[in-house]
Amino acid sequence: MEKLSYVYINKELHPILGYSSRQIKAMDYMESQKLICVDDLPSIEEYLRSFQESGNEDVREVEFRVKNIHGQWWWVKARGKVFKRNAGGKVTQIISIIQDWSQKKEAEEKKQENEFMQALLQKKDEFMSVASHELKTPITTIKASLQVLQRQVERQVDESILLVFIKRAILQINKLSTLIGDLMDNTKIQSGKLRLDISSCTMDEIIADSILHGFNLENIIIENTVTEPVEVDRIRIEQVLTNYISNAIKYSPGSDKILLRVNTEGDSVKVSVRDFGIGIAREKTPYVFDRFFRVNEASTQFSGLGLGLYISAEIINLHQGRYGVESEEGKGSTFWFSVPFKHQPTNESSM
Ligand code: ADP
Numbered sequence: 001m002e003k004l005s006y007v008y009i010n011k012e013l014h015p016i017l018g019y020s021s022r023q024i025k026a027m028d029y030m031e032s033q034k035l036i037c038v039d040d041l042p043s044i045e046e047y048l049r050s051f052q053e054s055g056n057e058d059v060r061e062v063e064f065r066v067k068n069i070h071g072q073w074w075w076v077k078a079r080g081k082v083f084k085r086n087a088g089g090k091v092t093q094i095i096s097i098i099q100d101w102s103q104k105k106e107a108e109e110k111k112q113e114n115e116f117m118q119a120l121l122q123k124k125d126e127f128m129s130v131a132s133h134e135l136k137t138p139i140t141t142i143k144a145s146l147q148v149l150q151r152q153v154e155r156q157v158d159e160s161i162l163l164v165f166i167k168r169a170i171l172q173i174n175k176l177s178t179l180i181g182d183l184m185d186n187t188k189i190q191s192g193k194l195r196l197d198i199s200s201c202t203m204d205e206i207i208a209d210s211i212l213h214g215f216n217l218e219n220i221i222i223e224n225t226v227t228e229p230v231e232v233d234r235i236r237i238e239q240v241l242t243n244y245i246s247n248a249i250k251y252s253p254g255s256d257k258i259l260l261r262v263n264t265e266g267d268s269v270k271v272s273v274r275d276f277g278i279g280i281a282r283e284k285t286p287y288v289f290d291r292f293f294r295v296n297e298a299s300t301q302f303s304g305l306g307l308g309l310y311i312s313a314e315i316i317n318l319h320q321g322r323y324g325v326e327s328e329e330g331k332g333s334t335f336w337f338s339v340p341f342k343h344q345p346t347n348e349s350s351m
Contacts, residue, residue, distance in 0.1 A: 005025075005027075005028050005029065006024050006025050006027060006032070007025070008021075008025075009021055009024045009025070009098070010097060010098065010099075012099065012100055013076070013098055013100070016066075016068060016074050016076070016100050016102075017035075017066065017068045017069065017074075018068045018069030018070055019068075019069055035066050035067050035068075036064055036065070036066055036067075037064060037065035037066070037067070037073065039065075040062075040063075040064035040065055043062050043063075043064060044062055044064055044078075046062075047060055047061075047062035047078065047080070048094075051080070051082055051091045051094050052090070052091055054081075054082055054091070055082075056081070056082050057081070058081065058082070059079055059080070059081055060079070060080050060081075061077065061078065061079050061080075062077070062078050063075060063076070063077045063078075063101055063105070064076060064078070074100065074101075074102050075100075075101040075102045075104070075105035075106075076098050076099060076100060076101050076102075077098070077099050077101040077104075078096045078097070078098045078099075079096065079097050079099075080094045080095060080096035080097070081094065081095055082094055083095040123292075127292060127305075130305060131179075131183070131305060134179055134303055134304070134305055135176065135179060135180075137303070138172035138173070138175045138176045138179075139172075139176070141168065141169070141172045142169045142172045142173060142176075145165040145166075145168045145169040145172070146165075146169060148165050149162060149165045149166065149169075152165070174213075179305065182305060182307040182308060182311060183305075183307070185307075185311045185314075186291070186307055186310070186311065189310075189311065189314050194314060194315070194318065196232075196233035196236060196315075196318050196319065196343075197233050197234075197235070197236075198231050198232065198233055198343045198345075199231070199232075199233075199234055200229045200230070200231050201229060201230065201232070201234050202226075202227055202228070202229055202230065203225065203226055203230060203262045203269055203271060204225050204226075204227060204262075205234070206232075206234060206237050206238050206241060207222065207225070207241065207260065207262070207271075209234075209238050210238050210241040210242045210245060211245070213242050213245075213246075215245060215246075215249065216256070219249075219256040219257055219258055220245070220258045220260055221257065221258065221259050221260065222260045222261075222262075223259055223260065223261040224261050224262055224263060225262045226262045226263065226264050226269050228264070228269070228341060229341075230269050230339065230341050231340075231341065231342055231343035232319060232339055232343065233315070233318075233319070236315045236318075237315070237319075237339065239311070239312070239315065240312040240315050240316065240337060241271060241273070243308040243309065243311070243312050244271075244273040244312070244335045244337075245258060245260075245273055246308075247275075247308065247309070247335070248273050248274075248275035248277065248333070248335070249275075250302055250303075250304070251275065251277045251278050251302060251333070252275045252276060252277025252278070252332070253277065253278070254277070255275070255276040255277055255332075257275075257276055258273060258274065258275050259272075259273075259274040259275075260272070260273055260274075261274070265338055267340055267341055267342070268321065268322075268338040268339060268340050268341065269338060269339060269341060270336060270337070270338035271336060271337055271338070272334050272335070272336040273334065273335050273336070274332065274333070274334040275332045275333055275334075276331070276332040277332050277333065278329070278330065279327045279328050279329040279330050279331050279332050279333050280295055280325070280327040280329060280333055281295070281329045282327075282328075282329070285325055285326075285327055288309055288325060289309045289310060289312070289313040289323065289325075290310060291306070291307065291310040292305070292306040292307065292310070293306050293309075293310075294306040309335075312337070316337045316339065319339040319340070319343065320339075320340060320343075320344060320346070321337055321338050321339035321340065322337065322338050323335075323336065323337040323338075324336055324337075
């Protein structure tokens with residue numbers, strides 16, 4: 001079809017478009033394209049082109065948006081068939097019926113919205129189920145430890161035995177407070193209320209504080225440090241480092257060696273935590289800093305909510321730093337972050 005023009009427009013379209021039959025008939029295809037939503041032009045081109053390969057009885061369809069005389073957009077649907085061919089069999093005319101499709105489209109959009117909401121609710125339920133399980137497990141251990149303690153105290157047993165149960169309860173309470181802290185941080189991030197409290201300190205001090213979080217010091221090898229002071233939120237950077245180290249331990253069931261390296265990189269300081277654990281498949285690494293993302297979602301082997309790295313990434317972003325991971329499945333991972341030595345306050349990050 002070298003040239004396309006309108007011969008007859010069904011009456012249903014008149015109130016929708018607001019143009020008279022005469023006005024429409026006077027338009028050619030080029031002119032009427034101005035009334036069609038640009039995003040839908042490729043599907044219309046494809047619709048028109050498809051008739052060249054159509055049999056005479058084939059019905060082709062296309063949905064698109066048109067702008068009426070008042071500037072409002074309407075969904076319409078065209079259904080067409082080959083009408084005339086030239087002596088060489090080339091299609092020269094098609095017949096198309098155009099219908100108002102806005103209500104159907106609205107219903108379709110509503111349906112999609114509903115499906116999206118359902119999927120969202122399902123995700124929320126899944127999260128609630130994971131979160132309650134994660135919170136319940138330490139509470140059960142704490143309760144059991146306290147019950148044992150109570151019995152031992154009643155029997156006035158040796159204090160060293162009591163200490164074992166007290167330590168066990170404290171470990172679980174620490175786990176609980178990290179979980180609750182992560183949930184609260186997530187809420188703060190969502191409402192844009194995560195703020196930094198900047199002060200000057202050294203990475204050495206932060207590392208020293210981080211590894212005091214109950215980690216086995218013998219397994220953490222510090223390869224290199226930087227003593228130059230850095231302007232950061234000390235508690236938040238410690239949180240990132242603690243998260244990296246506890247993940248390195250958690251996801252390395254067969255190995256307990258962790259290498260910690262601090263380097264200067266231009267005007268930033270870079271910290272890397274390397275483990276020799278399960279590693280992460282290459283295609284999954286771009287997502288590990290996403291909220292709720294867990295590589296081993298289906299497995300109950302490793303506990304977690306999938307929030308730690310997301311919160312770490314947000315903290316580093318507020319410092320205008322960078323973060324990342326290099327990993328090989330089955331060999332181990334290196335999680336790293338870098339922050340500028342001098343903090344540049346932004347509206348979001350400054351106190
Ligand atoms: P969580 O550990 O609570 O699941 P994180 O946000 O800390 O959440 O980590 C997200 C996911 O990234 C984890 O579920 C895990 O699959 C993967 N991951 C994080 N750190 C490591 C690591 N050191 N080795 C292997 N996988 C890791």
